[in-house]
Amino acid sequence: MFVAIIALGALAAAFGLILGYAAIRFKVEGDPLAEKINAILPQTQCGQCGYPGCRPYAEAIARGEADINQCPPGGEAGVVKLADLLGRDPKPLSAEHGQVKPKMVAVIDESICIGCTLCIQACPVDAILGAAKQMHTIIAKECTGCELCVAPCPVNCIEMVPLKPDIAHWTWTFPDEQPQPPALKGAQG
Amino acid sequence: MIRRLWKFNGGVHLPAHKEESASHPVRRAPLPKRLILPLHQHIGESAEAVVKAGDRVLKGQMIAHAKGFVSAPVHAPSSGVVVETGDLPVPHPSGLSAPCIVIETDGADQWTQLQTHGDYTRLDPSALRNIIREAGIVGLGGAGFPSFIKLNPGPGKAVNTLILNGVECEPYITCDDMLMRERAPDIIAGLRIIRHALRARECIVAIEDNKPGAYAAMCAAAAGTDIHVVQVPTIYPAGGEKQLIKVLTGMEVPGNGLPIHIGVVCHNVGTAAAVYRAVEYGEPLISRYMTITGGNIAQPRNLEVLIGTPVKDLLDECGWNPATLDRLLMGGPMMGFALPGDDVPVIKTTNCILAMTAADSQPQRPVMPCIRCGACADACPVNLLPQQLYWHAHAKDLDKVQEYNLFDCIECGCCSYVCPSNIPLVHYYRYAKTEIWAKEREKQKAEAARLRYEFRLQRIEREKTERAAKHTQKKEELTAAPVDPSGTKKAAIVAAMERAQAKREEVKSEE
Numbered sequence: 030m031f032v033a034i035i036a037l038g039a040l041a042a043a044f045g046l047i048l049g050y051a052a053i054r055f056k057v058e059g060d061p062l063a064e065k066i067n068a069i070l071p072q073t074q075c076g077q078c079g080y081p082g083c084r085p086y087a088e089a090i091a092r093g094e095a096d097i098n099q100c101p102p103g104g105e106a107g108v109v110k111l112a113d114l115l116g117r118d119p120k121p122l123s124a125e126h127g128q129v130k131p132k133m134v135a136v137i138d139e140s141i142c143i144g145c146t147l148c149i150q151a152c153p154v155d156a157i158l159g160a161a162k163q164m165h166t167i168i169a170k171e172c173t174g175c176e177l178c179v180a181p182c183p184v185n186c187i188e189m190v191p192l193k194p195d196i197a198h199w200t201w202t203f204p205d206e207q208p209q210p211p212a213l214k215g216a217q218g
Numbered sequence: 219m220i221r222r223l224w225k226f227n228g229g230v231h232l233p234a235h236k237e238e239s240a241s242h243p244v245r246r247a248p249l250p251k252r253l254i255l256p257l258h259q260h261i262g263e264s265a266e267a268v269v270k271a272g273d274r275v276l277k278g279q280m281i282a283h284a285k286g287f288v289s290a291p292v293h294a295p296s297s298g299v300v301v302e303t304g305d306l307p308v309p310h311p312s313g314l315s316a317p318c319i320v321i322e323t324d325g326a327d328q329w330t331q332l333q334t335h336g337d338y339t340r341l342d343p344s345a346l347r348n349i350i351r352e353a354g355i356v357g358l359g360g361a362g363f364p365s366f367i368k369l370n371p372g373p374g375k376a377v378n379t380l381i382l383n384g385v386e387c388e389p390y391i392t393c394d395d396m397l398m399r400e401r402a403p404d405i406i407a408g409l410r411i412i413r414h415a416l417r418a419r420e421c422i423v424a425i426e427d428n429k430p431g432a433y434a435a436m437c438a439a440a441a442g443t444d445i446h447v448v449q450v451p452t453i454y455p456a457g458g459e460k461q462l463i464k465v466l467t468g469m470e471v472p473g474n475g476l477p478i479h480i481g482v483v484c485h486n487v488g489t490a491a492a493v494y495r496a497v498e499y500g501e502p503l504i505s506r507y508m509t510i511t512g513g514n515i516a517q518p519r520n521l522e523v524l525i526g527t528p529v530k531d532l533l534d535e536c537g538w539n540p541a542t543l544d545r546l547l548m549g550g551p552m553m554g555f556a557l558p559g560d561d562v563p564v565i566k567t568t569n570c571i572l573a574m575t576a577a578d579s580q581p582q583r584p585v586m587p588c589i590r591c592g593a594c595a596d597a598c599p600v601n602l603l604p605q606q607l608y609w610h611a612h613a614k615d616l617d618k619v620q621e622y623n624l625f626d627c628i629e630c631g632c633c634s635y636v637c638p639s640n641i642p643l644v645h646y647y648r649y650a651k652t653e654i655w656a657k658e659r660e661k662q663k664a665e666a667a668r669l670r671y672e673f674r675l676q677r678i679e680r681e682k683t684e685r686a687a688k689h690t691q692k693k694e695e696l697t698a699a700p701v702d703p704s705g706t707k708k709a710a711i712v713a714a715m716e717r718a719q720a721k722r723e724e725v726k727s728e729e
Contacts, residue, residue, distance in 0.1 A: 072664040074671050082671060154670040173667045196258070198659070199312040200652035203614075204645040 063091040069110045073102040074153035075175035077127045082153060090115075101127040102174075133174035133189040135167050141186035148178035148187060221448050224468040226461045228597040229453040230632050232389050232552070234428060239511040239518040240392040244400055246522045247535055252301075253321040253526035254563035255281065255292050256308040260356040261363045262288030267319055273300045276330035278502055281319055284351065290364045290566075291354045294330075295504040295524035298323040309529075309548050309565060313558035321526070332500035343369070343415040346497065350415075353496035354503045354566075359383060359394075359457075359486030360549070362567035365493065368485065369415045371478055378481035379467060380418035382409050382490055384425045384432060385450060385457030388550030391570040393507040394487050396520045398425065398432035401491055402439035408490030409445065411497050416483055421445045422466055423487070428452045454552065455630040459484045461599050473626050488569075503566060510536045514543050514573035523564055529571055530560040538573050545579055547572040552631040586639040594633035594643060600626050604633040604643055611646040616657065619650045627651075 067087035078099035080086040089095035090111070097111040098120050105122065112119035122129065137148070137157075144162040156172045159165030167178075179187050192198075258264040265282035275281055275294040282292040302320040307313070335341060335349060351366040371377050382405070386394040398405060405423075413421055423440065425433045427449040436447045450456055450465050460471045462484065469480050477484055488506060495501040504525055511518035516537030523532060529546070547554040548562075550570055564571070594604035603622055610618035624647060633643045 067668070070664075071660075072667040072671065074667065082675075083668070084672075153674065154667050155674050156670070171666070171670060173663075194312075194314060196308070196310055196312055196314050196316050198656065199310075199314060200656050201311070201645065201649040203649055204642050 060088065060091050063088045065114060066090050066111065069103070069107060069114065070100060071102045071107065071173075073173040073175045075102060075173070075177060076153075077101055079126065096120075096123065098123045099126045101129050104129050132192045133176070134169050134172045134192055135174065135176070135178055136169075136188050136190050137165055137167055138186040138188065139164050139166060141184050143184055145183060147181040147183065151177045151181045153177060221446065221466075222468075223448075223450060223465055226456075226464045226599050227601050228595075228599045228632060229455060229461075230597055230635055231452075232454050232635075234452075235390045235511070236392050236395070236428070239390070239509045239520055240395055242517070242519045244396050244507060244520045244522055247524070247527060247532060249296060249323055249325065249327060250524065250527045250531045251323060252528065253295055253298070253323060253524060254306055254528060255295070255319045255321070255526040256306075256563065256565055257282050257292060257317045257319070258308075259292065259362060259525070259565040259567065260290045261361060262286065262290070264317065265289060265292050267303055267317070269300050269303075269319065271300055271302055274298070275300060275321060276328055278332060278504060279330040280352075280354075280502070281321075284354075284364075288364060288367065290356050291352065291502075292319070293354055293502040293504050294321055295526050296321070296323045297326050297328040307558060307562050309555075309557060309562045309568065311555040318563075334500045335497060338411050338497050339414060341414075343417070346411065346415045349497055349500075350493055353492070353501070355489060355492045355496060356503070356566050357486055358488035358492065358506060358566065358569070360553070360567055360569060362565075365485070365489055368483060369412060371416060371483070375478055376481060377416045377418040377478070377483050378420065379483075380409070380413055380416055380421045381462060381466060381482060381484045382421070382423040382487055383457060383459070383462055383484055384423055384429075384436070384487040385462060386429070387426060387452070387454045387457035388552050388570075389454075390511050390572055391509050391550050392511075393509045393520050393569050395429045395432045396509075397491060397507045398429070398487055399435050402432075402435040404491045404494045405436070405487050406439040406443070406445065406490075407498070408492070408494035409485075410443075411493050412485055412490060418483065423447045424450050424462055424466060426450055426452045426456060454632065455599055455628070458599065458628050458630060460628070473623060506566065506568075508532070508564060508568060509570040510573075511570065512547075512573040513575040513578040514538050523568075525566055526563045528561055528563050529557065532564070532571055533560060533573060539575075542575045543573055544576040545572075545574045547574065551579075552635070553629060583640045585641055588639055588641060591638060593636045593638065597632040597636045599630060599632060600628060602627060607650075608641065608643050608646055611650040614650075614653075616650060616654050619647075620654065624650055624654075 067084050070083040070087055072083050074082045076082065078086045078095065080089055086095060090097060097115065097117065098108050100107055101122060108122060109119045142164050144159060144164060146159065146161050148165060149157045149159055153175060154171055154173055156168045157165055157178060158168055174189065176189055179189060257267060263286035266285040267282045269275060269281045276297045277294060279294045280291050281294050284291045298321045300319060301322045305315040306318040308316045308318065338346060347366040347369050350369060355365045356362045357365055384394050384398050409421060423436055423445060425436060425447065433447065433449055440447050448466065455461055456465060459477060463477055463482050464470055467482065471477050471480060492503050505522055506525065507520055508523045509520050510532050519536060521532065521535065546557045546560060548557050548568055548571060549555060551572060554572060588605060588608065590605065592605065598604055606622050607619055607624055610622065627647050629644050629647065631644050637643060
């Protein structure tokens with residue numbers, strides 16, 4: 030009886046130590062779920078979801094504060110992916126957070142720009158180059174099309190234009206939209 | 219010598235339509251007024267223009283240099299003046315425009331100074347590769363991969379078998395056939411140069427058995443050497459690189475691998491001829507043999523065409539009828555693509571212009587549901603499951619199509635050809651492939667945006683703490699240090715006050 034209590038007590042203490050050590054040794058920094066959600070979000074950093082960037086939105090979803098349908102740049106596909114990850118049912122994008130738009134890029138009309146730096150401060154990804162009283166310009170390659178620079182401009186010289194299609198980014202259309210017959214006579218005998 | 223040959227899975231027997239264009243000797247196409255040279259005529263990065271509008275260029279002069287490793291320069295195909303550099307329609311299934319250089323020819327066809335290199339056997343393989351790179355030579359069989367890269371086996375890899383591909387299995391196309399018939403010695407000379415660069419143990423020239431003329435010419439040119447000229451059975455797509463390797467060696471190239479991984483390198487016969495011209499005479503790649511054929515063409519034939527010649531000039535040369543033109547294809551009927559118009563130029567990889575009337579091509583039959591007959595899997599030369607690929611591509615399940623090895627598909631069109639339900643299967647695979655690439659690009663862009671966003675937050679945070687630190691430091695300085703350590707300021711103020719007082723008293727006493 031006494032021996033059993035001591036033996037079990039010793040075992041409990043030993044396992045407790047191992048578990049305690051493991052908790053310290055293998056501690057996961059940050060929230061792994063938020064990390065996974067953030068990887069799905071499009072990183073536009075536009076704030077249309079109501080949070081100041083993709084990561085805060087991801088954290089809010091992880092905490093259960095935000096819904097999964099608040100990201101228009103991610104589109105329906107993004108909602109489906111989030112639903113898959115979180116084991117929920119996909120739902121349509123909520124209308125109050127904006128519409129799905131084609132991919133855009135900001136363009137500064139450099140002849141109007143007064144060099145006020147307000148857009149530089151607004152850009153979440155540092156995609157605007159310029160300095161006080163110097164002309165500003167957008168680094169198109171880095172622009173996510175978030176539109177955050179448009180509103181602060183005091184002279185309305187920033188315009189959002191749809192991305193121009195080019196061969197490197199062109200994709201084949203889904204076949205049903207454009208049926209093509211085989212070119213060679215004699216097919217299917 | 220009788221060589222043992224193997225078979226690949228599937229394939230289809232197609233009506234050849236080759237006699238029409240292969241019955242006349244090749245002649246040079248007339249010099250066009252305008253040459254349009256796209257900067258992107260190969261796999262890899264676009265070339266970068268080194269001339270501008272108004273420049274005079276000579277035949278063979280480099281007008282765009284290679285940018286990056288997988289890239290190839292572009293040369294002026296004739297002498298003239300650069301009249302325009304900008305976006306123009308290019309031959310591509312998208313029908314979009316891309317950067318081009320337009321040369322208005324002067325008719326003189328004056329060569330630039332060409333640099334010859336003497337005896338190639340004394341050249342180092344890397345020097346040879348450099349000559350071939352500078353000559354702008356890319357694979358002329360269709361894909362357009364810069365050839366100098368395929369002349370470098372890489373460290374630690376030996377080339378056992380060098381295959382020269384003269385199979386030309388696609389219907390209608392006869393340009394390689396004609397090249398072998400008319401320029402067999404050039405091709406063999408080019409093959410020897412390639413062999414020298416690769417240090418290949420064995421050389422095989424493969425020709426389909428429906429080209430007896432080409433076979434005889436190549437045998438005669440290779441007589442007395444240890445180069446094997448081999449006839450392979452006519453079946454489409456025996457000319458596919460991996461299929462030909464299977465037929466000749468019995469070996470299969472691994473799924474994500476390259477032929478070099480099993481000690482094989484494959485080049486097209488046209489490429490070999492171009493290599494010979496580049497090494498022996500210093501000529502860059504500015505022209506090639508091309509088949510102009512189809513039911514719409516009055517005299518189907520092969521022409522030696524300058525790269526950059528507008529398609530319309532070639533159609534005019536061979537007599538076409540715009541009224542009955544149904545489809546205009548670049549490439550063959552199986553793997554070619556419809557051209558958006560006749561104003562696009564031909565490029566280095568163009569082997570055929572196919573102008574079809576309505577009677578030539580298959581009448582459009584309604585697409586019907588898949589009946590799971592499995593004919594596509596029987597025909598697939600890569601041993602894929604076209605049906606499964608179709609289901610998942612149709613459902614836009616891009617992960618699943620990759621599990622079924624979508625990227626091993628060579629888009630040969632055998633599955634679509636045999637499909638009794640007329641399903642445009644290859645179109646689905648192309649859609650899925652480009653969609654996967656687009657998703658991949660988007661992912662990379664999102665990752666870059668995330669890093670920039672996080673860096674910006676970090677920077678703002680750092681600036682804030684730095685500002686706060688500066689602020690507290692200043693405050694400490696102000697409180698710690700005595701305002702007037704030596705008291706001189708105070709003394710000066712006292713003195714000033716006294717002076718003022720004295721002055722006031724002086725004024726008073728004067729009154």
